[in-house]
Amino acid sequence: MRRREPDLTVRELDTPVLTVDLDVVERNIASMQARYDEAGFRLRPHIKTHKLPAIAHMQLRAGAPGITCQKLGEAEVMAAAGIRDILMAFPIVGASKAARFAALAAEIDMAAVGDSETVALGLSAALAERGASAGFLVECDTGFGRTGVQTPDAAAELGAFADSLPGLSFRGFMTYPTLPATGDFFAAAVEAVRARGLEPDWVSGGGTGKERWDAARGAGSITELRPGTYVYGDRTCLADGSISVEDCALHVRATVVSRPTATRAMIDAGSKALTSDTAPTLEGWGQILEHPEARIYLLNEEHGYVDVEACAVQPQVGDVVTVLPNHACGTTNMHDEVVAHRNGTVVGVWPIAARGRLR
Amino acid sequence: MRRREPDLTVRELDTPVLTVDLDVVERNIASMQARYDEAGFRLRPHIKTHKLPAIAHMQLRAGAPGITCQKLGEAEVMAAAGIRDILMAFPIVGASKAARFAALAAEIDMAAVGDSETVALGLSAALAERGASAGFLVECDTGFGRTGVQTPDAAAELGAFADSLPGLSFRGFMTYPTLPATGDFFAAAVEAVRARGLEPDWVSGGGTGKERWDAARGAGSITELRPGTYVYGDRTCLADGSISVEDCALHVRATVVSRPTATRAMIDAGSKALTSDTAPTLEGWGQILEHPEARIYLLNEEHGYVDVEACAVQPQVGDVVTVLPNHACGTTNMHDEVVAHRNGTVVGVWPIAARGRLR
Numbered sequence: 001m002r003r004r005e006p007d008l009t010v011r012e013l014d015t016p017v018l019t020v021d022l023d024v025v026e027r028n029i030a031s032m033q034a035r036y037d038e039a040g041f042r043l044r045p046h047i048k049t050h051k052l053p054a055i056a057h058m059q060l061r062a063g064a065p066g067i068t069c070q071k072l073g074e075a076e077v078m079a080a081a082g083i084r085d086i087l088m089a090f091p092i093v094g095a096s097k098a099a100r101f102a103a104l105a106a107e108i109d110m111a112a113v114g115d116s117e118t119v120a121l122g123l124s125a126a127l128a129e130r131g132a133s134a135g136f137l138v139e140c141d142t143g144f145g146r147t148g149v150q151t152p153d154a155a156a157e158l159g160a161f162a163d164s165l166p167g168l169s170f171r172g173f174m175t176y177p178t179l180p181a182t183g184d185f186f187a188a189a190v191e192a193v194r195a196r197g198l199e200p201d202w203v204s205g206g207g208t209g210k211e212r213w214d215a216a217r218g219a220g221s222i223t224e225l226r227p228g229t230y231v232y233g234d235r236t237c238l239a240d241g242s243i244s245v246e247d248c249a250l251h252v253r254a255t256v257v258s259r260p261t262a263t264r265a266m267i268d269a270g271s272k273a274l275t276s277d278t279a280p281t282l283e284g285w286g287q288i289l290e291h292p293e294a295r296i297y298l299l300n301e302e303h304g305y306v307d308v309e310a311c312a313v314q315p316q317v318g319d320v321v322t323v324l325p326n327h328a329c330g331t332t333n334m335h336d337e338v339v340a341h342r343n344g345t346v347v348g349v350w351p352i353a354a355r356g357r358l359r
Numbered sequence: 360m361r362r363r364e365p366d367l368t369v370r371e372l373d374t375p376v377l378t379v380d381l382d383v384v385e386r387n388i389a390s391m392q393a394r395y396d397e398a399g400f401r402l403r404p405h406i407k408t409h410k411l412p413a414i415a416h417m418q419l420r421a422g423a424p425g426i427t428c429q430k431l432g433e434a435e436v437m438a439a440a441g442i443r444d445i446l447m448a449f450p451i452v453g454a455s456k457a458a459r460f461a462a463l464a465a466e467i468d469m470a471a472v473g474d475s476e477t478v479a480l481g482l483s484a485a486l487a488e489r490g491a492s493a494g495f496l497v498e499c500d501t502g503f504g505r506t507g508v509q510t511p512d513a514a515a516e517l518g519a520f521a522d523s524l525p526g527l528s529f530r531g532f533m534t535y536p537t538l539p540a541t542g543d544f545f546a547a548a549v550e551a552v553r554a555r556g557l558e559p560d561w562v563s564g565g566g567t568g569k570e571r572w573d574a575a576r577g578a579g580s581i582t583e584l585r586p587g588t589y590v591y592g593d594r595t596c597l598a599d600g601s602i603s604v605e606d607c608a609l610h611v612r613a614t615v616v617s618r619p620t621a622t623r624a625m626i627d628a629g630s631k632a633l634t635s636d637t638a639p640t641l642e643g644w645g646q647i648l649e650h651p652e653a654r655i656y657l658l659n660e661e662h663g664y665v666d667v668e669a670c671a672v673q674p675q676v677g678d679v680v681t682v683l684p685n686h687a688c689g690t691t692n693m694h695d696e697v698v699a700h701r702n703g704t705v706v707g708v709w710p711i712a713a714r715g716r717l718r
Contacts, residue, residue, distance in 0.1 A: 014453065014455045014456065014718050015453075015718065016717050016718065017717075017718070048660060048661075070660070070661045071661065090616070090627070090661055090662075091616040091617055093614050093615075093616045093627070093676060093677055094373065094374075094614060094677065096373045097373065115617050115619060116617060116618070116676050118676040118677060119616075119676070141619055145623070145664075146619075146625065146659065146662055146664065147616070147617040147619055147625050147662065148617075148619055149619070150619060150620060255452050255453060256452075257449070257450040257452045257478075257506070258450055258474050258475065258506040258507075259475070260474060260500055260505075260506055260507055260508070260509060261509060264504070266505065266506050268449070268452070271634075271636065271689065272689070272692050272717065273717055275630075275634075275635060276634060276635040276636050276637070276689070277630065277635050278635070300505065301407060301429070301688060301689065301692075302407075302429045302430065302449055303449075303505055303506065305504075305505065317452060317475050317477040317478070318452055318453065318477060329660060330630065330631070330635070330660065333631050333660075333693075334692075334715075334717075335715065335717070336715040356693075356694065356695040358375050358376075358631065358632055358693075358694070359373050359374065359375065359376070
């Protein structure tokens with residue numbers, strides 16, 4: 001009788017390596033979808049967190065009506081992987097990008113956001129030339145100070161303008177993130193656009209985390225949210241209490257390559273594996289699961305500096321550790337591939353297909 | 360008569376896009392090589408800055424004896440591109456990496472650094488199995504507090520230990536960066552290893568910038584330096600006075616996608632195009648060449664926030680601007696390709712071949 005080869009586990013992988021636990025991902029997707037269903041929101045996941053067609057399809061199978069992309073290159077990858085409903089949540093500017101958007105819109109359901117006539121005119125021209133059509137949501141700055149029109153009246157005016165253009169249909173409003181002031185802004189925008197004879201059927205908020213959720217629940221007009229990070233979780237989510245460490249799916253496995261002193265260990269994951277991303281709520285650059293007392297206090301490009309003074313068990317050169325990164329979306333973006341596993345057993349090495357699609 | 364097509368220029372490229380001016384690169388390589396020749400240092404460029412075989416070959420043609428890599432995957436890419444002399448400046452830990460190092464050493468001149476017996480033993484075992492040999496430099500912590508042995512005696516002891524192992528020849532010492540204390544450390548290490556009957560012929564310092572240079576000039580025993588950033592320059596080099604803005608070769612071209620207010624412009628380059636990398640000497644996340652008064656005061660993943668209040672000419676939606684990034688090495692690492700040009704005329708679109716080679 002032929003003996004079955006033992007399964008490959010994440011413990012055998014060379015480092016630094018990005019890993020994702022699909023059991024945890026599926027659990028996160030199911031629980032978030034259930035929460036949205038109960039609250040009556042559509043869940044349109046932002047794929048910037050994972051950039052993986054397989055996980056986007058998991059999200060759709062769980063009940064998402066479509067996905068959100070930030071870059072056209074991401075949307076092209078996702079469309080090529082069979083996804084048929086995409087909201088572009090970043091303003092599309094320039095003839096080249098508008099033509100690519102129109103090419104997608106000729107094949108699948110596409111919608112765009114914009115906060116200027118320039119964006120609407122560019123999209124309309126490209127769509128008309130292609131004989132295609134797409135939905136248009138007016139991006140509103142409801143207090144965050146990023147992109148977006150500044151007043152509900154301006155939102156309604158731009159919506160009516162876009163709706164008058166060939167190829168574009170006004171659908172509603174969009175913002176990032178969902179803030180306490182978002183509800184009042186959207187209510188006024190809905191009223192103002194109704195006064196112009198248009199009925200919004202798509203009002204989209206964004207952001208992961210408890211505050212965003214509470215704000216969305218309080219904003220009567222919101223029909224969908226575009227969370228991203230919930231699918232993986234990260235150290236930022238852990239710090240704000242929106243996820244537990246057991247529900248974090250994405251890790252960077254790293255090797256201790258040097259123990260120069262009794263208090264310092266160096267690992268082979270620096271800012272090129274973990275990013276320099278941080279958050280006001282965080283100290284340091286990741287959490288080492290095997291050594292909760294350790295502190296990653298500095299990153300160079302390929303070096304992670306770890307203060308191990310407080311560690312009960314001292315890490316040795318050659319030990320492999322599991323780092324929970326500060327920011328899942330940024331970390332995904334550093335890696336060309338991710339090892340998918342289930343509770344440590346490897347199920348595949350996936351190219352991060354939409355990584356680096358900056359245009 | 361057939362009319363010649365006009366040359367493609369960087370102005371016609373869609374954004375965000377990474378560009379490198381080869382005229383400037385060649386000038387930087389030539390002037391740094393001349394400076395090293397005059398000072399009597401070998402220049403072993405660190406290719407982490409550009410990750411491009413073509414530029415590594417430019418550096419070799421100008422007089423570099425070989426290159427420096429941080430990751431084995433980078434070394435494999437460079438060896439595959441015909442480069443025959445590589446120093447691995449990061450400790451190689453684990454049997455898989457040691458075997459890959461030995462495979463390279465069987466084909467080309469390879470040297471490794473290490474600060475522990477574990478590293479030396481692993482390399483030796485793999486080299487012996489392969490029937491290959493390589494040089495070994497002891498990494499010394501001369502004051503930076505990263506990797507490296509802590510004392511000159513420990514350096515000499517590890518050097519002698521490595522030299523006693525099959526496949527490894529002790530060559531000398533290495534540190535990063537070159538600090539005022541480096542010279543004394545190296546002098547003592549050289550003396551201590553001579554007392555053990557070994558003669559170091561390779562003493563390697565690192566780091567770009569005036570301070571590092573002055574420290575290296577003061578450290579009598581240094582035979583080579585491993586600068587990286589000089590080839591491109593960046594905003595950090597500009598701030599420390601080691602380069603002028605005209606000698607900066609690497610830029611990210613970005614489009615103004617939104618003008619939500621009279622003082623704010625948003626560009627399509629965020630932390631996924633520019634990195635979150637910053638430095639104590641810098642404010643903000645890049646310098647816009649066309650609008651010197653503008654301030655990139657915040658980055659999200661795909662959004663750059665620009666304060667344009669002080670700008671004499673106000674940027675409009677659709678304008679393309681040229682951003683000098685904070686950190687050349689980090690920025691290169693975000694992009695899958697770079698557009699090579701000469702004074703704006705495109706000469707090629709180069710895959711950043713060693714990007715993402717984290718292992």
